[in-house]
Amino acid sequence: xxxxxxxxxxxxxxxxxxxxxxxxxxxxxxxxxxxxxxxxxxxxxxxxxxxxxxxxxxxxxxxxxxxxxxxxxxxxxxxxxxxxxxxxxxxxxxxxxxxxxxxxxxxxxxx
Amino acid sequence: xxxxxxxxxxxxxxxxxxxxxxxxxxxxxxxxxxxxxxxxxxxxxxxxxxxxxxxxxxxxxxxxxxxxxxxxxxxxxxxxxxxxxxxxxxxxxxxxxxxxxxxxxxxxxxxxxx
Numbered sequence: 554x555x556x557x558x559x560x561x562x563x564x565x566x567x568x569x570x571x572x573x574x575x576x577x578x579x580x581x582x583x584x585x586x587x588x589x590x591x592x593x594x595x596x597x598x599x600x601x602x603x604x605x606x607x608x609x610x611x612x613x614x615x616x617x618x619x620x621x622x623x624x625x626x627x628x629x630x631x632x633x634x635x636x637x638x639x640x641x642x643x644x645x646x647x648x649x650x651x652x653x654x655x656x657x658x659x660x661x662x663x664x
Numbered sequence: 665x666x667x668x669x670x671x672x673x674x675x676x677x678x679x680x681x682x683x684x685x686x687x688x689x690x691x692x693x694x695x696x697x698x699x700x701x702x703x704x705x706x707x708x709x710x711x712x713x714x715x716x717x718x719x720x721x722x723x724x725x726x727x728x729x730x731x732x733x734x735x736x737x738x739x740x741x742x743x744x745x746x747x748x749x750x751x752x753x754x755x756x757x758x759x760x761x762x763x764x765x766x767x768x769x770x771x772x773x774x775x776x777x778x
Contacts, residue, residue, distance in 0.1 A: 585765075596772070597755065599766045639707060650695060650714075652697075652709065657707075
């Protein structure tokens with residue numbers, strides 16, 4: 554069965570410092586990986602997806618199939634990045650379209 | 665409508681009562697998903713609709729939970745004989761079609777079972 558692990562429940566950094574939110578997955582096939590973000594009092598929204606290889610709000614994430622990881626990185630954190638971040642996986646075979654989420658990491662960026 | 669809407673936003677009920685939660689997806693989105701967000705559990709998948717049919721209902725935790733979708737649009741999640749462990753935020757999401765890259769989430773319904 555597929556599983557997503559975010560080992561850090563809480564992560565606190567200072568403004569301007571680099572930040573890395575870890576995500577590891579377990580899935581025997583070739584997955585699609587996503588990062589979703591939930592800012593305070595807002596709804597969950599897509600931040601980025603691995604197939605697009607894009608940078609959104611300065612964040613990037615590279616899929617490492619060898620290490621089964623999809624860590625989210627930003628070189629210089631901003632206070633407005635404080636939010637709850639969820640890594641998610643979707644199977645590409647088998648017909649199910651559900652997302653399997655990690656338990657989330659709460660990022661706090663201190664001034 | 666600009667996005668996925670859910671009602672009610674908050675629901676407090678007594679143990680043993682039935683509740684209905686409603687989701688209005690983005691117009692034209694054929695795929696609809698229900699998730700549950702519990703403290704310490706993160707987001708758990710409940711059920712997925714493609715049109716009016718549910719190809720994957722593997723996440724429904726018990727037979728007290730059911731969902732339907734009519735007209736390829738609105739969906740209702742029903743919980744019968746609610747228990748305290750059902751307390752959670754229930755999230756609905758929709759996507760343009762199955763396999764689309766982005767699921768758009770609603771604001772959720774916070775259910776509290778006393």
